[in-house]
């Protein structure tokens with residue numbers, strides 16, 4: 001069977017010469033060994049390279065089945081790596097308008113996400129949408145102390161206790177957190193919540209194929225066995241240390257060559273709006289893994305053809321500091337054809353009977369040629385179909401490539417020290433104990449600027 005994800009480098013020959021690829025072979029081999037021998041930076045966080053066993057999958061499925069049976073609404077509370085993976089897979093594979101479907105057509109709960117910001121209106125409107133519904137919650141935080149999900153959880157927990165009473169609320173809350181430490185773990189123990197464990201050796205952005213992502217994905221009705229099977233196939237496909245035999249490494253090497261040539265932005269473009277959240281997951285994966293020590297490509301994303309009508313001008317003609325990674329799905333699950341029209345007033349009859357997919361394909365080819373002419377290198381990742389198996393493979397592909405890419409760049413692809421700066425400032429400004437000195441300094445600075 002051919003790989004569910006395939007990398008196409010045919011169109012970058014204009015931008016990268018053979019000898020440039022060859023020069024990278026030793027560095028790729030070295031990075032491969034760092035990764036597989038566990039001797040590189042951040043080696044304590046390589047647990048994502050292995051996939052969950054059947055026992056863990058069964059436990060997740062069992063708990064998810066209860067939610068699918070009893071819940072009208074399932075709220076996933078988390079931020080960054082604790083929610084982006086689940087959101088990516090759920091919006092990629094579930095009905096885009098599930099919450100608006102006729103109740104008889106729904107095949108499980110609506111899934112809502114919270115804890116990703118401090119938006120009052122969004123939070124209020126979500127609470128309003130819960131009225132009269134059977135609600136279950138999965139609160140996910142590896143550290144157990146991240147402010148956004150912690151506050152969201154306090155708000156939802158209060159609503160649950162008020163609505164169902166304390167005892168019933170406890171049965172409707174599932175916590176995914178550290179095995180033994182953190183405020184969420186302490187609370188889960190005290191309240192007796194069902195819990196799933198974030199493995200010690202997996203960082204947030206690499207955790208979608210652990211209970212962090214798998215539980216909400218299963219609760220949304222997606223086969224996590226098939227997701228893991230796709231990832232398992234990718235794991236086998238991308239173990240070869242030779243650059244010529246490993247497409248994940250070729251993608252990582254290509255990014256590195258682009259970086260060396262002065263490109264600053266990688267634009268992940270898709271022609272499928274259902275992959276918008278997948279791009280958000282990808283942005284965290286690459287941004288948090290590589291953006292450090294003053295280095296790294298800036299990961300950006302676009303949905304085509306939508307963004308060709310807003311960002312297309314810049315991509316074609318603006319500053320030449322970007323390259324494009326195009327994620328292209330060949331065939332939709334459900335086809336739709338352009339209808340015939342008796343009058344042809346809109347002049348579209350030449351397309352009557354044509355599939356929307358075929359038109360999307362032409363848009364993709366047209367754009368690739370135009371952007372290549374505009375000196376934007378285009379590398380493609382192609383999938384025959386957007387299904388659970390190929391999405392599992394794609395996730396693993398990007399994770400493996402990201403880890404290797406980080407080592408090629410010479411950074412630790414598994415830490416994120418820079419995220420602390422805003423957190424420490426926020427704690428200080430909010431008046432958290434222990435941050436008094438910083439608070440005074442920051443408030444003085446703010447006053448100076450006012």
Ligand SMILES: O=P(O)(O)OC[C@H]1O[C@](O)(CO)[C@@H](O)[C@@H]1O
Pocket residue numbers: 079080081082140141142143144145146149204205288416419
């Ligand atoms: O699961 P947690 O500990 O709440 O963290 C959520 C996210 O916040 C970060 O730690 C950054 O602050 C990410 O790395 C992580 O994915």
